[in-house]
Amino acid sequence: MEIYLDQENCETSPTSDWKKASNKFNQSQSGSNIQVRVWSKRDTPCSNAVQPNGIHIFYDRHGIGVSKASFNEDFLGDHAYILLDKLSSDFVTLFSPRFPINDEPWILPYELAEAGLLNVLVIDERIAEGAYKKVDLTTIGTHFKKKEINSPNDEQTFNVSDVLHFHLAWGGKAYICTHFDVVSQRSEHTVLHSTIKEDCKSLADYLKTEVTTLDDQFTIRLEGKINGREVHLDKLDMLIIHQGILDHIGDEKERYDFLKKMQMQIPFVIVDSGRGIPHTLAKNIKFLPFSLIQSYLGGERIAKHSLTRIAMSLSRRPT
Numbered sequence: 001m002e003i004y005l006d007q008e009n010c011e012t013s014p015t016s017d018w019k020k021a022s023n024k025f026n027q028s029q030s031g032s033n034i035q036v037r038v039w040s041k042r043d044t045p046c047s048n049a050v051q052p053n054g055i056h057i058f059y060d061r062h063g064i065g066v067s068k069a070s071f072n073e074d075f076l077g078d079h080a081y082i083l084l085d086k087l088s089s090d091f092v093t094l095f096s097p098r099f100p101i102n103d104e105p106w107i108l109p110y111e112l113a114e115a116g117l118l119n120v121l122v123i124d125e126r127i128a129e130g131a132y133k134k135v136d137l138t139t140i141g142t143h144f145k146k147k148e149i150n151s152p153n154d155e156q157t158f159n160v161s162d163v164l165h166f167h168l169a170w171g172g173k174a175y176i177c178t179h180f181d182v183v184s185q186r187s188e189h190t191v192l193h194s195t196i197k198e199d200c201k202s203l204a205d206y207l208k209t210e211v212t213t214l215d216d217q218f219t220i221r222l223e224g225k226i227n228g229r230e231v232h233l234d235k236l237d238m239l240i241i242h243q244g245i246l247d248h249i250g251d252e253k254e255r256y257d258f259l260k261k262m263q264m265q266i267p268f269v270i271v272d273s274g275r276g277i278p279h280t281l282a283k284n285i286k287f288l289p290f291s292l293i294q295s296y297l298g299g300e301r302i303a304k305h306s307l308t309r310i311a312m313s314l315s316r317r318p319t
Helices: 015-027 091-095 108-117 125-129 165-171 194-202 252-265 290-297 304-313
Strands: 002-004 037-039 057-061 080-084 120-123 149-151 174-176 179-184 206-214 217-226 229-233 238-242 268-273 286-289
Touching (some): 080 091, 080 304, 125 290, 206 252, 252 268, 268 290, 286 304
Parallel strands (some): 002 037, 002 057, 120 174, 120 238, 238 268
């Protein structure tokens, strides 16, 4: 895990506090794969973490940390990236965290690792509407825009400034669905949002979720394109779906069966709405108000740690 707070050196607080806590944490992780590397504006890490060979999870203030870590891969696969600045709800948690006292365990690195690795599918037309707004991230553009190489000496160019909110969310493993199809005996197609459907005709990047529910068959297929490359998602840990989307699927029983089958394939299924808990929502289905989804996923930044903490704290309402 890479923590970059954009401070001058390793002895400037809170980077110095992160350094001290991370060194102690790393030394205690003999049986764990989690290591924390802390960076300043200098080109060498502040903490004593070994050079990681596995998945990198970046919490990067102002988008500069990736260059300090000499990271040359992208964030469209296994690695995760969360941009950190004052526009993010995660900023205070990382810039002014509570560090462990004496020998008490430090839970924050585990929370940050969980947030970075959690694969979340978001099916909400309002979040999808904001997916194509541009984000000014020229410092990390190359890590979100895959390079198409036609021959060893012919590399296709691309505009690294054209990083979209869609890319930033994808880098944080929050996958924003832009097309949603339900294939059933009752209906063949459900449009996520007419505006998104029209806009996507001229855009190269999208994510389509297709759910087939026919008799005993229930499958979820996720496919899309990023910079012209086809992508497929095979593993989901969490689904957040808007009640307004569910209302188009069928009657109350059909919606209940749909969510029940989703729960059999995805560990965490959450319904969101801006109108309070729907009276037809089964009591064993978790719920979040849309205001939180908008704050953590629909704003200028992706607050993945905040989203994960509140989603994981939800309990099913008693039946």
